[in-house]
Amino acid sequence: MSEHYPVLQGAEPFYFEGNRIGILVSHGFTGSTQSMRPLGKAYAAAGYTVCGLRLKGHGTHYEEMEQTTYQDWIASIEEGYQWLKKRCDTIFVTGLSMGGTLSLYMAENHPEVQAIVLINAAVNVPEMETASQIEDARFLDAIGSDIKKLGIKELAYEKTPVQSIKEILKLMEEVKGDLSRITCPTLIFVSDEDHVVPPDNANIIYNDIRSEIKEIHHLKDSYHVATLDNDQQFIIEKTLNFIKKTL
Template sequence: MAQEYTVMKDAEPFYLPGNEMGVLVQHGFTGTTQSVRGLGQFLADQGFTVCGPRLKGHGTHYEDMEGTTYQDWIESTEEGYRKLQETCSHIVVVGLSMGGTLALHLASRYPEIKGVVLVNPAIEMSHLAEVAQMEEPRFFDAIGSDIKAEGVRELAYEKVPLRSFKEIIHLTDETRKVVSAIGCPTLLFKSLEDHLVPPMNAQWIYENIASSDKTLIELENSYHVATLDNDKELVMAETAGFISRLL
């Protein structure tokens, strides 16, 4: 019988009903919906319908994550997308870190998506290649909670499975191949100091995405988890404005 895992408090998926503009808000690698819930609530307060799925294997225990693949994470994203399609005529996809990678992957498969918002997205993770080629250890120390603001913590795993590093590299490699075919409006946020995903990732996407409607905003006072950091209000306001003009 498969191991049953309990979802951590504040890691639950969320759905906030609103108007015909749906917003899919996705957390990142080893993280939880806690990192994007504030952004999601802000967007719901503007009247949008917001769905924040919990990626499979996340928000429970890192051994649960070890048993999942990048295809599972894609499926979690698509489940959220299909849920929004039930009531929304337009959908924008927002993603933090690997959530941004998944947003791009989704946009490449569903060209009807109205736009994507990417916060420190991961697309080129060659700095993890050496780790991904290892056979041990089974788990590495945590990579979460890269936040500049004092006293703010991201709800994320304290360990990262080696297997999961291999999976995120597969996802970024696959997604990088389709960026040049994505033509929807794109808003990118890039923290100038990011200890997890090199800032050149967002720059590469900005330069290679097919969209003619694209904006790159630099965040000067936040690290990787910008949705919880000092620039979170800027991220919220710019994201809401971007979505509003797509209606």
């Protein structure tokens, strides 16, 4: 499939080699690495080794995304994790939206993960349940670029495959069912106004994980894609402080 759809400019994976502490960075559903690059650069500037992976079927064309499964997305984040493991002794995982869901998955299945940082992570999105049952359309409207800051656009698909919605629902169900397996330190960011993932997802995660160290920070001035929004610097600073604290 991929030979028909080159990776869009700005959606390429990014890698920064730094010290022996690694940060795995994952973008969200229908999005691309563009939404996470500013964070990746800031973490690299602080000296860390950073892997900003491109999830399979993302950053190319929504028809390619339609062919990918949630297991493909898990394989993508596992691949990025292996890249970091070769270079680092300690690994943090952070993600936006479905990238946050995948960060939870990594903490559930890799107890050696040092800590996770979640930005509007998704485990329960009732609107997607409804959308997945639509039978007379292959593609629905875009969900990307939910940003409050004027003039900023997310590099995301202009359509959402119904098949892909079915896949993310399976991923969320699996991850949500295993939240009690998570014991590593967890930093949760939640936008008070989010038109994609209901803000109560943050409370579900906070209450169900068994981490002794867990924090929620509310983003007052950003919508869903908070990494490109008004609270970007706040997210970077809080994350860097949290990493220092949990090392």
